[in-house]
Amino acid sequence: MTTPTNASGASASSSARYLLRGASLLGRERVDLLVEDGRIAQVGSIAGAPGATVVDAEGLVALPGLVDVHTHLREPGREDAETVETGSRAAALGGYTAVHAMANSSPVADTAGVVEQVHSLGRRAGWVDVRPVGAVTVGLAGEQLAEIGAMASSAAQVRMFSDDGMCVHDPVLMRRALEYVKAFDGVVAQHAQEPRLTAGAQMNEGVVSAVLGLPGWPAVAEESIIARDVLLAQHVGSRLHVCHVSTAGSVEIIRWAKSRGISVTAEVTPHHLWLTDELVRSYDPVYKVNPPLRTQEDVEALREALADGTIDVVGTDHAPHPSEHKECEWAQAAMGMTGLETALSVVQHTMVESGLMDWARVAEAMSVVPSKIGRVADQGRPLAEGEAANITLVDPSARWTVDPSRQATKGRNSPFVGRELPGRVVATFFRGHPTVLDGALNAPHPQAAPVVAQ
Amino acid sequence: MATAAADNGASRTAAPAQNALSGRVVLSAADIDRALTRIAHEILEANKGPQDLVLLGIPRRGFPLAVRLARKLAAADPSIAAEQIVGQLDITMFRDDLSRQPTRPPSPTRLPAQGIDDKVVVLVDDVLYSGRTIRAALDALVDLGRPRIVRLAVLVDRGHRELPIRADHVGKNLPTSAAEKVRVRLAETDGPADASFLEDHVAIESPAGAETEERTR
Amino acid sequence: MKHLLSTRDLTPGDAIGILDTAEEMAAVNDREVRKLPALRGRTVVNLFFEDSTRTRISFEAAAKRLSADVINFAAKGSSVSKGESLKDTAQTLEAIGADAVVIRHSAAGAPHRLAVTDWIQAAVVNAGDGTHEHPTQALLDAFTLRRHLARVAGTPSAGADLAGAHVVIVGDILHSRVARSNVWLLTTLGARVTLVAPPTLLPIGVEHWPCAVSYDLDAALDQAPDAVMMLRVQAERMNASYFPSTAEYSRLWGLGDERFDRFDTPAFKDTVILHPGPMVRGLEISSTAADSDRSQVLRQVANGVSVRMAVLYLLMSAKESAR
Secondary structure (H helix, E strand, C coil): CEECCCCCHHHCCCCCCEEEEEEEECCCCEEEEEEECCEEEEEECCCCCCCCEEEECCCCEEEECEEEEEECCCCCCCCCCCCHHHHHHHHHHCCEEEEEECCCCCCCCCCHHHHHHHHHHHHHHCCCEEEECECCEHHHCCCCECCHHHHHCCCCCCCEECCCCCCCCCHHHHHHHHHHHHHHCCEEEECCCCCHHHCCCCEECCHHHHHHCCCEECHHHHHHHHHHHHHHHHHHCCCEEECCCCCHHHHHHHHHHHHCCCCEEEEECCHHHCCEHHHHHHCCHHHCCCCCCECHHHHHHHHHHHHHCCCCEECCCECCCCHHHCCCCCCCCCCCECCCCCHHHHHHHHHHCCCCCCHHHHHHHHHHHHHHHHCECCCCCCCCCCCECCEEEEEEEEEEECCHHHCCCCCCCCCCCCCEEEEEEEEEEECCEEEEECCEECCCCCCCCCCCEC | CHHHHHHHCHHHHHHHHHHHHHCEEEECHHHHHHHHHHHHHHHHHHHCCCCCEEEEECCCCHHHHHHHHHHHHHHHCCCCCHHHHEEECCCHHHCCCHHHCCCCCCCCCECCCCCCCCCEEEEEEEEECCCHHHHHHHHHHHHHCCCCEEEEEEEEECCCCCCCCCCCEEEEECCCCCCCEEEEECHHHHCCCCCCCCCCEEEEECCHHHHHHHHHC | CCCECCHHHCCHHHHHHHHHHHHHHHHHHCCCCCCCCCCCCCEEEEEECCCCHHHHHHHHHHHHHCCCEEEEEECCCCHHHHCCCHHHHHHHHHHHCCCEEEEEECCCCHHHHHHHCCCCCCEEEEEEECCCECHHHHHHHHHHHHHHHHHHHCCCCCCCCCCCCEEEEECCCCCCHHHHHHHHHHHHCCCEEEEECCHHHCCCCHHHCCCEEECCHHHHHCCCCCEEEECCCCCHHHHCCCCCCHHHHHHHHCECHHHHHHHHCHHHCCCEEECCCCCCECCCECHHHHHCCCECHHHHHHHHHHHHHHHHHHHHHCHHHHC
């Protein structure tokens, strides 16, 4: 598929030229794309490009490089679960060119020092832009605001703040956080989970939990926080992002908030677009996640909301865990699922092949809007001349079976294990450099460009 | 085996299998009745009368045979009340081959009201083969009491003993090959369940099909 | 049947088969030599991550009466309390040569994990997992009720189901593994079940269960059920606001002396009281009721051994063919 023009070809510097021939732009018109000096030099019918490596993109869909608003890279602190290196490799293989690394590392990313560390680890790895997320409160403890300003003006240029994993449940603290981030054009990404209603919760509360005898995580615990937060965001005129929306009721509240002009964005994970709490009947902790898998009605509502834009983006909530945290009793098991390497395929299966979305909307939900939410420069841009060359090529006709042991992430906790998925990422171009070619990792970006906020 | 079946073809193997189900009848209903009558007289003779006799049938088909024997004893000696000397002895839990058999729920053990202590217990079974069933029955008996004498009566002795056990009273000795199966059918146990049941009989099944079944166990 | 994890998995035939086998086991328990050689040379491990002396000794007695070797593995004070995983514990038991593992665990689904993973090949018996199920308790309850109904009707209990019987289960349904196992098993056997509890102690989704639900114990008793099963109520629930006070709980949902007086009316002449134990006298049941001749509590304990013998025998004698 790839024809390198010199021996070092693919792994050469970003100044190399690539001619992507015959790609279907957002699943529509067939074009050639010339990539040069990290930028898209030309789009259209290109007769020839001397010295360029030709990538046969016939039948492939070209998307702007994917941007994940919700990734757990685990470093620093849990390098046995994932590192910035392994997590960003997984991201590249999944078609991503940027990820937002959540703050619940150890130490927590609640100071300029930690976010700069994560940021520089990301640049050193060179597979994607690693955009650290700063904690809202010190130690995610929900008691005292973290130094948001210091993180925002650090080298990491943090714009998204979240206590993800924990809910900023104190209404006064949440109000202050929403107000304070305005000074830095920031956004608070809320993990909506009323803690008292979910003490000890193990799975969605409903028909299945009643039978399994597992303590329930009721939908209202998510919905009540979202309802409160959209009203707070309206009151203080701030930006709110809702992480991993999981219930039909949450969708209704967000739809209502948007109709009132409230500045709220919402995210859904690939697994909540497909899987339901029926899977918990197996007691296999690979299906244990927070928020929990819900019901089929919720899945339908989430798909509809993502299609009509009520839910803006797909965020993976990629949450790798060492196998010993999953090979145990349900109650003892860690919550979370890997997702970077399956997200696009799951979205294709649940949204594109079901006719709910076209590829242009996929690009919106997985690249354009996520980069706007996170204020990521040069990402989520149109595939047009002069733009940074962040491009993902997908073969929508491919079929593959998920085998976690063959993934780049250290996490083996994919809930899609053994399932056949459609769509394969054939190539990922990160600032003009192919991090993935022929569906396999190529090489990291040789000189990761400075990452700046817009 | 699989090759042979393939060579024979499906239509040819089907027919002998049908025949195999009926088998070769070696004891008719009348033969069985005569054999039981003779055994009843032998029991009385060996015991020098009806004193202390208890008949314990081993499920499933030993029990109806024990009942029939008890009636014949009562017919021969009016001092005997058939229902008061007959019982059932389940040996399921005493088998040494539990793990090699499909799980079977145990049958009830019922002893006559007089119990078995110091009695002359005659164990009754349909077929004596390896002797393992009787070994299990002797163990089961020990846990229930202490008979004065234990004897064994069987309708058929087909040989191939694996333990030093022999019957005191035998309806018929049937030399068989290990590949063959001896099939006993009695009105009490098989009549209700099997619509094609006509009358009591003992048959030998010896086709290749039976052999296959034995080996694959 | 390779494992016994939940009564939901049992067909009516399976359930009656277990109860009938338990009848034969009960006969052995009446004999002078209360021992059968059926499981000689087999090893049963009682793997108890939660203290439960009653259940453990019942299983221990059952296994020993079948001549199995019994290893009691109490997780407390063992390597488990030092952080050993269920997986490592299971693999240790496999290496020791356990043929059956009787597991009691605070985590719902733990027996299920043992059964479906490749950690261990042994037959797994759920002896109570979290607030999920306690299948042998339900089986002994069904066994006790079946014998009672047969005695009243003057018919043999072997082979019978529970068609036409009405059982009222009262108490903390939300946290009760006994209630769950009983709802599935009793209804599988044809009985009608009514659950009675304060709304706070009923699970969300209970309306999908094959039983009636009521908040009113007196209204449920108006139907003169064949059995009333009182569940233990932990006083700690009061502190979690499931109910305002133990006094109010006993007044509304307890089988106190006043309610028990109804048992003297003709409609209640054959009604029995079941309780999985241990009882909290004065809270969910008065001493008068608990010590009355209607109480089957001690019969339940005795029947527990027979039922567990039946389960161990049926699972372990099937082992080789299942492997």
